[in-house]
Amino acid sequence: MIYLAQHEGEGPQPLKNIAELGMPDQYLEQLLGNLRRAGLVTTVRGAQGGYQLSRSAEEITARHIIEAMEGPLNLSECVGEEGHTCPRGGQCTARGVWAYLTDEINGLLDSITLSNMLKNDIKGDM
Amino acid sequence: MIYLAQHEGEGPQPLKNIAELGMPDQYLEQLLGNLRRAGLVTTVRGAQGGYQLSRSAEEITARHIIEAMEGPLNLSECVGEEGHTCPRGGQCTARGVWAYLTDEINGLLDSITLSNMLKNDIKGDM
DNA sequence: TCTAATTCCGACTAAATTTATCGGATTTCG
DNA sequence: CGAAATCCGATAAATTTAGTCGGAATTAGA
Numbered sequence: 001m002i003y004l005a006q007h008e009g010e011g012p013q014p015l016k017n018i019a020e021l022g023m024p025d026q027y028l029e030q031l032l033g034n035l036r037r038a039g040l041v042t043t044v045r046g047a048q049g050g051y052q053l054s055r056s057a058e059e060i061t062a063r064h065i066i067e068a069m070e071g072p073l074n075l076s077e078c079v080g081e082e083g084h085t086c087p088r089g090g091q092c093t094a095r096g097v098w099a100y101l102t103d104e105i106n107g108l109l110d111s112i113t114l115s116n117m118l119k120n121d122i123k124g125d126m
Numbered sequence: 127m128i129y130l131a132q133h134e135g136e137g138p139q140p141l142k143n144i145a146e147l148g149m150p151d152q153y154l155e156q157l158l159g160n161l162r163r164a165g166l167v168t169t170v171r172g173a174q175g176g177y178q179l180s181r182s183a184e185e186i187t188a189r190h191i192i193e194a195m196e197g198p199l200n201l202s203e204c205v206g207e208e209g210h211t212c213p214r215g216g217q218c219t220a221r222g223v224w225a226y227l228t229d230e231i232n233g234l235l236d237s238i239t240l241s242n243m244l245k246n247d248i249k250g251d252m
Numbered sequence: 253t254c255t256a257a258t259t260c261c262g263a264c265t266a267a268a269t270t271t272a273t274c275g276g277a278t279t280t281c282g
Numbered sequence: 283c284g285a286a287a288t289c290c291g292a293t294a295a296a297t298t299t300a301g302t303c304g305g306a307a308t309t310a311g312a
Contacts, residue, residue, distance in 0.1 A: 002218075002219050002220060012258095014257080014258065014259090015258075015259080016258090024300085024301060024302080026301070026302060026303080027300065027301050027302080029259075029260080030261095030300090030301085032259090033259090033260075033261085036259095036260095043258095043259060043260090044258090044259085044308095044309085045257095045258065045259045045260075045307075045308045045309065046256095046257070046258055046259075046307090046308045046309025046310060047255090047256065047257040047258060047308090047309055047310045047311070048257075048258080048309080048310055048311090049257075049258050049259060049308080049309070049310090050258075050259085051259090062223065062227075092128075093128050093243055093244060093246065094128060094243065096243070096246050096248050097188065097238060097243055097248055100238075100248045100249075101188075101231075101234060101235075104234055105227075105231060105234075108227060108230050108231075109227075112223060112226075117219055117220065117222070117223055118219060120219065120222050122222050122223055122226045123226075138287095140286080140287065140288090141287075141288080142287090150271085150272060150273080152272070152273060152274080153271065153272050153273080155288075155289080156271090156272085156290095158288090159288090159289075159290085162288095162289095169287095169288060169289090170279095170280085170287085170288085171278075171279045171280065171287065171288045171289075172278085172279045172280025172281060172285095172286070172287055172288075173279090173280055173281040173282075173284095173285065173286040173287060174280080174281055174282090174286075174287080175279080175280070175281085175286075175287050175288060176287075176288085177288090
C-alpha cells in the first residue's frame with residue numbers, strides 16, 4: 001500500500017513492480033485481492049494493467065488496511081460478535097480488558113493514514 | 127492470573143482448582159510454568175502445594191503477563207531487536223508505524239493491573 | 253484478429269505457530 | 283511410606299500463515 005501511495009497518479013502498477021523486493025508475486029497477488037475486495041485498491045486487467053489506490057492516501061487508514069487483510073481486530077473470542085459460546089457464560093472478568101484494548105488499538109489504527117506513513121509524521125514522532 | 131488474584135492470601139492454589147472451567151490441566155501447567163519463570167507466580171511443590179501470585183495484584187500489569195506468556199510484543203520483525211536482516215536495509219517507511227504502535231500498545235498494557243481487572247475499573251469504563 | 257501482458261480464481265502444499273498430550277521425575281505434607 | 287502436587291522434556295495434533303500451481307479471463311497494441 002505504501003508502494004501504491006508512492007506512485008499515486010502514475011497509473012496502474014503491475015504486480016511485478018510491486019513485488020520488486022523479493023516477495024513472491026503470486027502470493028502478493030493473493031494479498032492484493034483482499035485489498036481490492038475491501039475496496040482499497042482498484043485494478044485494471046490486461047496489458048498495461050495493474051493496481052492503484054482507490055482513493056487518496058489521506059483517506060486510507062492503517063485500520064482499513066489491517067481489517068482488509070485480517071478482518072476486524074480480534075484480541076479474544078470473548079469480545080466482538082455475539083455467538084462466542086464462552087464456557088464462562090460470557091461474563092468473566094477479563095472481558096472488559098479485551099474490549100478496552102480492542103477499542104484503544106482500533107483508535108490508534110484509525111489515527112494513522114497512508115499519507116502519514118509516507119511523510120513519516122506519525123503522532124509522537126518516535 | 128485473575129483466578130490467583132481472586133484467591134490472594136488463601137495459600138497456594140493447585141492446578142486442578144484453576145483448571146476448573148474445562149481447560150486441560152496439563153496444558154495449563156505448561157502455561158503456569160511461563161508465569162513462574164517470569165517471576166509472576168511462586169509455587170509450592172508437593173502435597174498441599176500449588177500456585178500463588180508472587181506479588182500484589184496491584185503490581186502485576188497486563189504487560190507483565192503478556193510478556194511472560196508470549197515474549198515482548200512484536201508487531202513486526204522490523205522493530206525490536208537489531209539483527210532483523212530486513213531486505214530493505216531496515217529503512218522502509220512502514221517501520222515508524224510499527225515502532226509507534228508497539229510503544230502505544232505497551233503503554234496501554236502497562237496501565238492495566240491485575241487489580242484493575244478484578245475491580246473492572248479499566249480506564250475509559252467501556 | 254492475434255499476441256503478449258496482466259489480473260483473477262480456486263485448490264493445493266508447505267512451514268510455522270499454537271494448543272495439547274504423554275510419561276515420568278521430583279518434592280512435600282501427614 | 284503414600285498420596286498430592288509441581289516440574290520437565292519430548293512429542294503430537296490442530297490451526298494459521300505463507301507460498302505454489304495451473305489455468306481462465308481481460309485488454310492494449312501491433
